Amino acid sequence: MLTLRTPYLVFLGDEADSAYAKTGIGLAYWRPDLCVGQMRLSDNAADTGLPDQSIHEAQAAGAQSLVLGVAMIGGAIPAEWLPILVEALEAGMDVVAGFHTKLSSFPELVAAAERGGSNLVDVRVPPADIPVGTGQKRTGRRLLTVGTDCALGKKYTALALAKGMSAAGMSADFRATGQTGILIAGGGVPLDAVVADFLVGAAEKVSPDNAPDHWDVIEGQGALFHPGYGPVSMGLLIGSQPDAFVVCTEAGRDTIRGWDSFSTPDIRDVIARTIDIGQQFNPDIRCVGISANTRHLDPTARADYLGALEKEYGLPAIDPIATGVEPIVTRLATEFGQ
Amino acid sequence: MLTLRTPYLVFLGDEADSAYAKTGIGLAYWRPDLCVGQMRLSDNAADTGLPDQSIHEAQAAGAQSLVLGVAMIGGAIPAEWLPILVEALEAGMDVVAGFHTKLSSFPELVAAAERGGSNLVDVRVPPADIPVGTGQKRTGRRLLTVGTDCALGKKYTALALAKGMSAAGMSADFRATGQTGILIAGGGVPLDAVVADFLVGAAEKVSPDNAPDHWDVIEGQGALFHPGYGPVSMGLLIGSQPDAFVVCTEAGRDTIRGWDSFSTPDIRDVIARTIDIGQQFNPDIRCVGISANTRHLDPTARADYLGALEKEYGLPAIDPIATGVEPIVTRLATEFGQ
Incomplete structure (x- = not known):
């Protein structure tokens, strides 16, 4: 299985449309225990109700991963997101996304993850080495x-x-x-x-x-x-x-x-x-x-x-x-x- | 769909055990119309009944692809195969295989294919851009x-x-x-x-x-x-x-x-x-x-x-x-x- 490092800082960019921020809103609704805070780039952005935090504040609160809780339109990461994601990665936080475009296709992010010893995690990508099914009954x-x-x-x-x-x-x-x-x-x-x-x-x-x-x-x-x-x-x-x-x-x-x-x-x-x-x-x-x-x-x-x-x-x-x-x-x- | 360039030259190496040459033997049995000849590196090798040919002879007979009709043990291509595969690729013939190890993992073959304008075809690899199913009834x-x-x-x-x-x-x-x-x-x-x-x-x-x-x-x-x-x-x-x-x-x-x-x-x-x-x-x-x-x-x-x-x-x-x-x-x- 994929296993994510928790808790999260939920990133919402400046997305005002809650339909496009539904991942972040859903995270805060279902798993407040996994979320230390949110980061918004504008006061108009969707609000999950979590405390607004900087990378530094989130890390002090224990955040292990920054989760991109908004849709990325057109396969490109907005220019204003990049320095924030780089800062998180350099600080040792994983960056997690469910985009069609893989995070590893952005060289700036790959380099920052190497510097920070952190990971780019695409939740659309299955883990390697999945076995063939056995059919054997499990407990529980x-x-x-x-x-x-x-x-x-x-x-x-x-x-x-x-x-x-x-x-x-x-x-x-x-x-x-x-x-x-x-x-x-x-x-x-x-x-x-x-x-x-x-x-x-x-x-x-x-x-x-x-x-x-x-x-x-x-x-x-x-x-x-x-x-x-x-x-x-x-x-x-x-x-x-x-x-x-x-x-x-x-x-x-x-x-x-x-x-x-x-x-x-x-x-x-x-x-x-x-x-x-x-x-x-x-x-x-x-x-x-x-x-x-x-x-x-x-x-x-x-x-x-x-x-x-x-x-x-x-x-x-x-x-x-x-x-x-x-x-x-x-x-x-x-x-x-x- | 994958589409292979036919007809084939069936390559059997020096494989004497017909169980390991079953792909080549099956090709000659089911589709003699698609096979111009066989290439064997030893008189003891399995015999499909097709005429023995060199790369040059097969090409003169119209062969478009050399098909590896034997199992590859352990993920390595035997050293004595390489110059033959390189010759075929440089002559413009595709090389086709169904191995777990991809042909493109051998740099010598990649370089030869580039020189010959030919292709390395792994039949275990699905074509790109397969669509989602439609359920629409087709004719026939x-x-x-x-x-x-x-x-x-x-x-x-x-x-x-x-x-x-x-x-x-x-x-x-x-x-x-x-x-x-x-x-x-x-x-x-x-x-x-x-x-x-x-x-x-x-x-x-x-x-x-x-x-x-x-x-x-x-x-x-x-x-x-x-x-x-x-x-x-x-x-x-x-x-x-x-x-x-x-x-x-x-x-x-x-x-x-x-x-x-x-x-x-x-x-x-x-x-x-x-x-x-x-x-x-x-x-x-x-x-x-x-x-x-x-x-x-x-x-x-x-x-x-x-x-x-x-x-x-x-x-x-x-x-x-x-x-x-x-x-x-x-x-x-x-x-x-x-």
Whole structure:
């Protein structure tokens, strides 16, 4: 697995649009314990609520890495960022990013990292030497979020579940399989960038052996019925060996986003295929809930929609933002014990 | 797709063990039309039956590439090969290999290729710029070989079917998804080396649009129930959009080779899952036969075994080496027309 040096200083540049600063905002929201502060180059920049700090102040507060929490447009690092990143690297802090353009393609940064004995960390790049999958069962419990499509809340659901399970006194960790998740978790494997033969092996590394009552809550990727990304989901399902899974969906999304000639699958078919593939590696696999993105529904329609799902599937159906994940946490505690 | 410059001069070095020369022997067996000759450095070397030629003679006969048809042990090119490869490259011939060690890691070869305007081609390396899969149906017909496990005859079955279909007057091409297959086909994509997100897109490139009655006979990879390689098989199945598939198996193989705690799946389950996943992308997908490796059975036991499979599944069951593929070719012609 990739492992990041924490805690972080979250860098936001002068990005005023919170949509482009969502990585930094998400970090501060989900893992305030991993963030010592934020650095903003303008008073108009997005504000995570963390204390504003210089490199020097962040380092005094213990920061080990500067995380680029904003999108980089067009593949170039803005000129005003460079001296700051160089200062952090020379001071011995790692610089961490999830850009398409690799940090190591900027010679100034490579030279500064050499001087500081620090690292340029691209969380889109899988670690070297990932093994082939073994299929051997690991200790501890695992929950995987799966989806009827991509980009409808699998990461958010996993984060909310891990937080809710911990709050309920269960031993639980979020496990990351994508770049933003890796920053939040402080480590993980960017599954979509792994070479095909090593996909299952990479998924196995994400949730290693653990205590018998410990839950790894694993961020799903892709969707089993997705025309482009189905194999990534299959590799993650095989390697995760989940005891439990939650199906994530979006109310009203009838076609696969970007593949509009394909209908989204029935939740029933997603459950059936997930069990069909997963039971070879964990005979006890079961669905424990449905997590629906209902942002386009008003409260009455939301209650009707979730109620209908609960009735049809005999499972808790929630919106992690609008209603919270507690019913699924309760179901887990009831079925598996604390 | 990778596309190789043909025809070939097949290089065998001084390899006397035909097991280590199987790539060269396979090339001469399956595609004599693509091979102008062989080059051997010793009279004891394996003999493909092709005429022995020097670089000069091969080039005069039209050779565009020298293919290394022997295994390279330990990652080093034997010293006595180097002047020959350099001569071929300087003469403008490509040098093609499927080694783990890349040809471009040998500076002498890189320099010679520059001088000759020729190429070093590693068939284990996927082409750049593979797109994400689209799921869009392509024209023409497709047959995919799938397996109960790896390494039991999916490539051989596809080659034998393409040859048998052509002999029966059908329009058919073998399509390659692995390194040896790529040499035989003169092109293809090494599917197991593709990054996960692009697996389906790579599989789609292997069998592009074709005439309505043309068959692409696609070399299978991995196995859907394989603990390590299942996702590769799923990506190939989605991207191939097969009209027909043949299940390859081996009589007496009860566990997944190298993953001995896993049983090989029932052929019935392989058929069911292949149809379950494949029908989203081709509603007409059907199984047209079973290809069994029966090398460990005597003729009576073989006949009993294949007869029992035919009775159980209502499908032609053959051994491509011992009995030939004709019953499956006949079934295809009957079901789909010539």
